[in-house]
Amino acid sequence: METTADLTVSAVRDTRRRGRSRRSLPIALFGLLLLAGCAGDSPSALNPAGTGSARVAGLWWLLFWISMAVFVEVMALLIWALVFRRGTARVRHGQPLRFVTIAGAGLPLVILVAVYGVGLRDLAALGDGPGPEAPTVEVTGHKWWWEVRYPGASGATANEIHIPVGEQVRVRLRTADVLHSFWVPQLMPKTDLIAGETRETWLRAERAGSYRGQCAEYCGTQHAHMAFLVVAQPRADYDAWLARLDAPAREPGTDAERRGRQAFVQGTCSACHAVRGTGAEGRVGPDLSNVGSRWSIGAGAVPNDAGHLGGWIANSQTAKPGNAMPPQPIDAARLPDLIAYLRSLE
Amino acid sequence: MTDPAGIVTAATRAESLSAELPAGRSTGWWGMVMFVATEATLFACLLGSYYYLRFQYGPQWPPPGIEAPSLLKPLVMTAVLLPSSLPMLWAEHGIRRGQRWRLRSGLAATMLLGITFLALQATEYAEKLRQFTMTTDAYGSLFYLITGFHGLHVLIGLTMIGWLLAASLRGGSFGAHRHDRVRNAAIYWHFVDAVWAAILFTIYLTPRL
Amino acid sequence: MPTTTPSPAVSPADLARLTEHWAEPPSLRAWFSTVDHKRIGRRYLVTAGFFFALAGLSALAMRTQLARPEAGVVSPQEYNQLFTMHGTAMIFLFATPMLFGFGNFLVPLMIGSRDMAFPRLNAFGYWVFLFAGLFMWSSLPFGAAPNNGWFAYAPLTGEQNTPGLHMDVYALGLLFLGISTTAGAINFIVTALKLRAPGMSLNRVPLFVWAIVATAFMVIFALPALNLDNAMLFLDRRFDTHFFDPSAGGNVLLWQHLFWIFGHPDVYIIVMPALGIVSAVLPAFTRRGVVGYPLVVLAIVAIAIISFGVWVHHMFATGLPQLSYSFFSAASTIITIPSGLQIFAWLATMLLGRLVLKVPLLFVIGFIVTFVLGGFTGTMFALTAFDQQVTDSYFVVAHFHYVLIGGAVFPMLAGIYYWLPKITGRMYGERLGRWAFWLIFTGMHVTFFPMHLYGLFGMPRRVYTYRSEPGWDGWNLVSTVGSYLLAVGLLLVLVGVVHAVRRGKPAPPDPWSGDSLEWSTQSPPEPYNFPVLPRVHSLHPTWDERTAESTGPGASADRVLSEGRRTLLTSELDAHRERAVEMPESSLQPLLLAGALLLFFTSMLLAWYPVAAVAVLVVVVTIAVWLWPPRRPDRELGVTA
Ligand code: HEA
Ligand code: HEA
Numbered sequence A: 001m002e003t004t005a006d007l008t009v010s011a012v013r014d015t016r017r018r019g020r021s022r023r024s025l026p027i028a029l030f031g032l033l034l035l036a037g038c039a040g041d042s043p044s045a046l047n048p049a050g051t052g053s054a055r056v057a058g059l060w061w062l063l064f065w066i067s068m069a070v071f072v073e074v075m076a077l078l079i080w081a082l083v084f085r086r087g088t089a090r091v092r093h094g095q096p097l098r099f100v101t102i103a104g105a106g107l108p109l110v111i112l113v114a115v116y117g118v119g120l121r122d123l124a125a126l127g128d129g130p131g132p133e134a135p136t137v138e139v140t141g142h143k144w145w146w147e148v149r150y151p152g153a154s155g156a157t158a159n160e161i162h163i164p165v166g167e168q169v170r171v172r173l174r175t176a177d178v179l180h181s182f183w184v185p186q187l188m189p190k191t192d193l194i195a196g197e198t199r200e201t202w203l204r205a206e207r208a209g210s211y212r213g214q215c216a217e218y219c220g221t222q223h224a225h226m227a228f229l230v231v232a233q234p235r236a237d238y239d240a241w242l243a244r245l246d247a248p249a250r251e252p253g254t255d256a257e258r259r260g261r262q263a264f265v266q267g268t269c270s271a272c273h274a275v276r277g278t279g280a281e282g283r284v285g286p287d288l289s290n291v292g293s294r295w296s297i298g299a300g301a302v303p304n305d306a307g308h309l310g311g312w313i314a315n316s317q318t319a320k321p322g323n324a325m326p327p328q329p330i331d332a333a334r335l336p337d338l339i340a341y342l343r344s345l346e
Numbered sequence B: 001m002t003d004p005a006g007i008v009t010a011a012t013r014a015e016s017l018s019a020e021l022p023a024g025r026s027t028g029w030w031g032m033v034m035f036v037a038t039e040a041t042l043f044a045c046l047l048g049s050y051y052y053l054r055f056q057y058g059p060q061w062p063p064p065g066i067e068a069p070s071l072l073k074p075l076v077m078t079a080v081l082l083p084s085s086l087p088m089l090w091a092e093h094g095i096r097r098g099q100r101w102r103l104r105s106g107l108a109a110t111m112l113l114g115i116t117f118l119a120l121q122a123t124e125y126a127e128k129l130r131q132f133t134m135t136t137d138a139y140g141s142l143f144y145l146i147t148g149f150h151g152l153h154v155l156i157g158l159t160m161i162g163w164l165l166a167a168s169l170r171g172g173s174f175g176a177h178r179h180d181r182v183r184n185a186a187i188y189w190h191f192v193d194a195v196w197a198a199i200l201f202t203i204y205l206t207p208r209l
Numbered sequence C: 001m002p003t004t005t006p007s008p009a010v011s012p013a014d015l016a017r018l019t020e021h022w023a024e025p026p027s028l029r030a031w032f033s034t035v036d037h038k039r040i041g042r043r044y045l046v047t048a049g050f051f052f053a054l055a056g057l058s059a060l061a062m063r064t065q066l067a068r069p070e071a072g073v074v075s076p077q078e079y080n081q082l083f084t085m086h087g088t089a090m091i092f093l094f095a096t097p098m099l100f101g102f103g104n105f106l107v108p109l110m111i112g113s114r115d116m117a118f119p120r121l122n123a124f125g126y127w128v129f130l131f132a133g134l135f136m137w138s139s140l141p142f143g144a145a146p147n148n149g150w151f152a153y154a155p156l157t158g159e160q161n162t163p164g165l166h167m168d169v170y171a172l173g174l175l176f177l178g179i180s181t182t183a184g185a186i187n188f189i190v191t192a193l194k195l196r197a198p199g200m201s202l203n204r205v206p207l208f209v210w211a212i213v214a215t216a217f218m219v220i221f222a223l224p225a226l227n228l229d230n231a232m233l234f235l236d237r238r239f240d241t242h243f244f245d246p247s248a249g250g251n252v253l254l255w256q257h258l259f260w261i262f263g264h265p266d267v268y269i270i271v272m273p274a275l276g277i278v279s280a281v282l283p284a285f286t287r288r289g290v291v292g293y294p295l296v297v298l299a300i301v302a303i304a305i306i307s308f309g310v311w312v313h314h315m316f317a318t319g320l321p322q323l324s325y326s327f328f329s330a331a332s333t334i335i336t337i338p339s340g341l342q343i344f345a346w347l348a349t350m351l352l353g354r355l356v357l358k359v360p361l362l363f364v365i366g367f368i369v370t371f372v373l374g375g376f377t378g379t380m381f382a383l384t385a386f387d388q389q390v391t392d393s394y395f396v397v398a399h400f401h402y403v404l405i406g407g408a409v410f411p412m413l414a415g416i417y418y419w420l421p422k423i424t425g426r427m428y429g430e431r432l433g434r435w436a437f438w439l440i441f442t443g444m445h446v447t448f449f450p451m452h453l454y455g456l457f458g459m460p461r462r463v464y465t466y467r468s469e470p471g472w473d474g475w476n477l478v479s480t481v482g483s484y485l486l487a488v489g490l491l492l493v494l495v496g497v498v499h500a501v502r503r504g505k506p507a508p509p510d511p512w513s514g515d516s517l518e519w520s521t522q523s524p525p526e527p528y529n530f531p532v533l534p535r536v537h538s539l540h541p542t543w544d545e546r547t548a549e550s551t552g553p554g555a556s557a558d559r560v561l562s563e564g565r566r567t568l569l570t571s572e573l574d575a576h577r578e579r580a581v582e583m584p585e586s587s588l589q590p591l592l593l594a595g596a597l598l599l600f601f602t603s604m605l606l607a608w609y610p611v612a613a614v615a616v617l618v619v620v621v622t623i624a625v626w627l628w629p630p631r632r633p634d635r636e637l638g639v640t641a
């Protein structure tokens, strides 16, 4: 099976290709600056893949062109003054109040009222959440990772949200500690996670792919590494994925993996981490039942490969200084086993 | 402009005698009014925070475990504090006419009422503290912050009045032509009084509405 | 348009008397005890410039860290202190005090007075500002500087989430500084209301003074919200109250509401006097008055009022009810109208006048270009749906640097070049000034324009580092390069100022043929500002013959006031003469009082509560002595019984 890490790369490539072919007229005109945004793996708000962000991107282009027009007007007046009102020009002492009022207040008022109307319509659209039967994801912000649960599925995952493509999905947001903010630029604008309260937003991906999201409210030392990935899949793949989230974690296949599991369950790890079906039920850190297939380690801190995993377990403080997992006193001989075991958990 | 001595007499005669008050508001008056305006905003924010937390909290207020405040003592406190503006007015009007005895007796009376108010507040606290403290919950924090902050203002007002009283007892301080300081302290005191009415309403009356 | 030189109308004897009463002969004591608004204003400017340099260097460190993905120039803990101190210092220790510095130096001169209404309070305000600034900055070397961003959202700021002194420094430092800002604001209002020269009715008050007064009113009504917020934060942290603790009935959004009820007006507190500088600089370089004086005044007042009704636009992503969002969205949209009015009034002024393209005008032009762009992005945020997408991303960082640097720093720089001759008595070098302008203008746009882009491309703000996959690295490098250009440009400003002070040509009283009263004094002005207080006959007194005459041979005797240290009080609206008042002498009490407060705040910070109690006592006694009425004979007092 394709791991999500592979999925990310291919999906991003995919989006990029489509993004380029669907590049509309304004983007072509503004192309030079935007090239950098659509090229690369940029999670650009101007390359929307979800209903919410698509609306806002439309609003942005409207605002952009209006601003350009007014800016050109202002610059034209300024340049006119610079060219024709220097040196020999005679000072005129009139008080053209009508010009100032119309250009400075009248015209802007007309523009602003219209734009405000459009903005309200879009706000209402963003507020138009899914019905009660829609799939729901429960996301809890922690310093500095995201806990992800699905009502009905016993398991949990971290820093990775799977949704069925083309469907409106409810996202219920809570925080375990301080404020965070849930942001997937290509899918949906932000909603803050407010301590002591529950907030809701929704996602609706119009095409399959992986979309980077990141915490957008400053939340302390490692706010920089609190990213996540939204994976939009066809309904069948999504259902299969959800079913696995309800089932026990994959059994070890090799001796090394078995030794690794033992080290995990009997060592310090299980105090903080859970792996379904092993008796490890810690809730301090992320559930690791499918850690092997995650797109990254430490919410975007380092790539998910054997080397980084080993480094993370031995001392996660170098990759993500200040994070809540202390360096683990793991016997060097046991470490490869542990790595093998964790990487086998898909 | 040819006769500098003439300027001097012209400038001194009319004005140096007119002293602090007759023409227009003084800078001190404006200063005090602006200061009171900013202080009033502070109290408005405090009471605003009270209402905000209250209505965000939910239907039961004060929160479980704390009784709604009883009214008797605060009403007595009000009956002591609000009228204390009257002797202050009397004192101020007195000194405007140059009557120093009215200044002294008015200040002393105001001070007495203010001290009584603080003493009553102390007994009120002694009672409340047995029930809840500043650290019990947000209600406790609000209660003590708001009333305590007001009490502090009363204390500052009393310090001003005591200071005026000391200056007026010394003699040579205030008279019909110089009483800016008295007037400014009076403005402050009336303000501290008026704020209490808002606090009485917010803290003691609204939980019973 | 006659340019006046200070009038010879006053007799040498009067001048000698004025000097005797106002001059402060140089001595160590005089240095600490001065109450001269010009010296205090200069100190504000220099001190704020110093804090600007510190905050700017912090920004350079941040930009160096962000130049490449996953750089290790600073640790996350250091980065978080750097951006917090950068933002906090730029807003609180640089922008407002810098503009207060201009106000302090200029308001009495522009309104034809000899000092501020409360000169000692003024000195006190300066010392408090200085001490509060040092108080906050000195935490940085100890690694204990504030680290939760300049708006410090609860509950991150609570004891258990941020242990250590960091946020205590923040809360106490801002409370301490607030004393200075409030005192300064009251002083400006009273000065402008009561000390205007006779004849300067409200419709002849210079636009800069209008702007300062409107700013001061905003301070009076906005700052209490911040002070309360910080007091509650400190109580929560130190004394276990629960204002921001949702588990005990508190609410974390209370912090945000109070902060932004202050914070939004605060951004106009910063920009308003800067816009006033633009209005003050333009007449001299367009050779005519600003078009639409009443409209501009109206715009100033309107901004000051509306700015109190938009704060929730900083909370568009917190999930409040949509109805409240539509209200605050509408208010935020409307507030652009008065800004637009001002922009077009200035454009019309330039279109009708004759441009004299000196460095100050260059900065004004740079201001218009930059501020308009920043204003547009602000208007975009006013639409909630768009804001939810870009809030807390670098797009917002781009917006506020465009309005803060374009809207406030550029006018300040225009003001520095414009008034340098008045403040120092020396001319700056035009060539160096032009170099500085072009470097700063280019550097500014190279640094901050790309932030719009990588903000839209999904880069959140306040991240100490980023990985290279999202494709933000190229643009970040551009920003970093730009920030170095900007720094070089600013360094040239500093060099230009130092050079002018040391080697500049002596400045004539009125090098630009300016229109307001400060140009009718010496450069730098005598300690008493005006030998004869002018009588004002128009909005452009220095261009107006009758006003000039009022200090020349036609001066009437009652405006010399050389007996004692005196200036005139006039009525609030029409500026009718009321009476002359005696102004206070220099004194060490302001310094002593500020020192006692420093002791108080330091001991609160370090939890030496008994020392704090002693400090309170010192404060009370100092104030009591300061204001103690002088003893006068009963007859003079008017005592009858
Ligand atoms: C000098 C400071 C300054 C100024 C003047 C402004 C001006 C404006 N600001 Fe800005 N703002 C800040 C400083 C400032 N701001 C800061 C520091 C922050 C971020 C704080 C933080 O998060 O750290 C911020 C953030 C901020 C936000 C929140 C963003 C977010 O965090 O999500 C919003 C939202 O509405 C906003 C709006 C506006 C608006 C509508 C104006 C308007 O006043 C602009 C008006 C001006 C113009 C529009 C240009 C001239 C007008 C014309 C030429 C007429 C024609 C115009 C049109 C037809 C549009 N600002
Ligand atoms: C007036 C306000 C102001 C000014 C002028 C600036 C100026 C600059 N700022 Fe900004 N900035 C803020 C206000 C301001 N800033 C605020 C409020 C925040 C938000 C903080 C937060 O999120 O909490 C912020 C945040 C902020 C960030 C985002 C940090 C993050 O989110 O992680 C960045 C990143 O690049 C940045 C960069 C810069 C740079 C490069 C400059 C440059 O323009 C600086 C250039 C200056 C110098 C290099 C100094 C050189 C000076 C001299 C050599 C001497 C000159 C002396 C005299 C004139 C007397 N700033």
Ligand code: CUA
Pocket: A141, A144, A179, A180, A181, A215, A216, A217, A218, A219, A220, A222, A223, A224, A226
């Ligand atoms: Cu979580 Cu930032």
Ligand SMILES: [Cu+2]
Pocket: C263, C264, C267, C310, C311, C313, C314
């Ligand atoms: Cu704002």
